[in-house]
Amino acid sequence: MLELEVLESYAQSLDRSLFLDEEYQSFASLNRPLPIGYGQTISQPTLVVEMTYLLSPEPDSRVLEIGTGSGYQTAFLAHFARRVYTMERVGPLLRQAKKRLAALKFTNILYQEGDGSGGWSEHAPYDRIMVTAAARTIPPELLEQLAPLGRMVIPVGPPDLQELMLVTKDLAGNVKNQVVELVRFVELRGKYGWMEEKKRE
Numbered sequence: 001m002l003e004l005e006v007l008e009s010y011a012q013s014l015d016r017s018l019f020l021d022e023e024y025q026s027f028a029s030l031n032r033p034l035p036i037g038y039g040q041t042i043s044q045p046t047l048v049v050e051m052t053y054l055l056s057p058e059p060d061s062r063v064l065e066i067g068t069g070s071g072y073q074t075a076f077l078a079h080f081a082r083r084v085y086t087m088e089r090v091g092p093l094l095r096q097a098k099k100r101l102a103a104l105k106f107t108n109i110l111y112q113e114g115d116g117s118g119g120w121s122e123h124a125p126y127d128r129i130m131v132t133a134a135a136r137t138i139p140p141e142l143l144e145q146l147a148p149l150g151r152m153v154i155p156v157g158p159p160d161l162q163e164l165m166l167v168t169k170d171l172a173g174n175v176k177n178q179v180v181e182l183v184r185f186v187e188l189r190g191k192y193g194w195m196e197e198k199k200r201e
């Protein structure tokens with residue numbers, strides 16, 4: 001397991017204001033979710049630390065992330081894992097995150113614009129999968145794309161309150177789900193979201 005103190009010290013060293021628009025930068029040090037535009041939010045630092053701890057990426061892990069958003073969580077994953085494949089449906093958010101992470105000198109991140117609820121089969125299987133938007137159910141495609149001995153962290157539940165789930169797969173492919181706590185994320189759109197995309201937009 002990745003040590004909590006190591007994660008906390010990385011969180012201390014990473015300036016969260018780099019992931020925020022100018023108007024919110026002065027709130028960066030507050031342990032609160034903040035708006036990042038397009039109706040989306042960046043999580044509070046303690047939750048990012050906790051979810052990364054649960055995911056426990058290893059130095060040789062290949063990680064799939066659904067919901068790049070600001071790129072803040074992506075930085076944690078890219079710092080502790082070998083490679084990160086990150087997907088975001090809002091193009092401008094993805095491009096901005098890419099710019100920010102490039103400025104921080106990350107070279108081990110692959111970006112994909114589009115609906116990530118069905119995963120990114122091209123690079124599967126993944127040792128770790130991190131979902132940072134609330135799903136209606138655990139997408140079977142993501143389970144399929146999780147490697148043996150893999151771990152997935154995903155909030156599952158209705159738009160207002162979700163169970164944060166830790167999903168683990170053993171060597172034989174058996175899957176176990178654990179509820180860790182209650183969290184509140186913006187909703188995952190697309191196939192396993194709460195509403196059909198067309199009805200919302």
Ligand code: SAH
Pocket residue numbers: 036040041042043066067068069070071072073074087088089090093114115116117132133186187188189190191
């Ligand atoms: N981890 C982010 C927070 C993301 S908020 C951070 O640290 O800033 C959730 C993000 O998931 C939003 O940017 C939203 O646009 C994205 N999202 C929602 N549904 C998605 C889907 N089906 N595929 C890809 N991204 C999605």
